[in-house]
Amino acid sequence: MAISGISATDFLSGTTQAANQNMDKSAFMKLLVSQLQNQDPMSPVANEDFVAQLATFSSLEQLEGLNQNVVAMIALNQSNALLSQLTQSSALIGKEVTWQELDSEATHTGTVESVKIVDGLAVLRIDGQDVPLATVTEVLGLTQDPA
Template identity: 45%
Template sequence: MSTISATNPTTPRTQSSSQSITSAVNQTLGKDDFLKLLTTEMRNQDPLQPMDNKDTIAQLAQFSSLEQMNNLATSVGDLKTSLTSFMQQSLLTQGSALIGKQVSGRDTDGVTVISGIVDSVQWLNGNPQLSLLQTDGSLKTLEMNQITDVSK
């Protein structure tokens, strides 16, 4: 594969400028750009010195690898989304099993003890929150990970 130089030929090339160019190219070039470069290279090759078959096969193998990595990245992203949703539903289900039970736990400060009967469960700020009915009729919230005692 031909090397594309993005530096000024009159300026000496340093390792740091080469690394920054490589980093920029890796961040901006995708599979469509790769195919465009490959077809442009094939279109503009010297007819008296055509590209070697080994080079063409190596470039096609690189393209195939790039395509597979993109597909894998998409699949991993989809899996992450599904697992996150599953975890949220699981935690809400666990919280709903506590409805009607006496629960105690420490508030976010770690000192104040909150106690009450679980009235409802809701998903807020990335965590399941229990709404506790206090003996005086007021409602307090407690995150599930702050529970220290469950009874009844």
């Protein structure tokens, strides 16, 4: 009979975490303090071991800081991507475009009235209808007003 690893389920989010997940700095400090309090007085922790543990703790703090910076950078990149998509799509306002429906091969042509972002994707308002930018197959140019 095979025995699977131990895991814990977070009931609020429904996520599962492995039991051997990396320690955070508070758990590391508790372990270090407990080790110092319960060391054998006849053979205390060597200075080299203590310095190595402190260096590990310092590395852990630096990695946490780096992780926070990476998360912030990812959020900034996502924001920039949305802004770029909106800016580039806005160049289509007033232009005539052709698009293909998602559920059929029918194509339509119309004039882009506005652009918005919906669920992270550019959506064009064409002749009163919302059309995903990804379905546009051709940009025909500016609409000609009959004068």
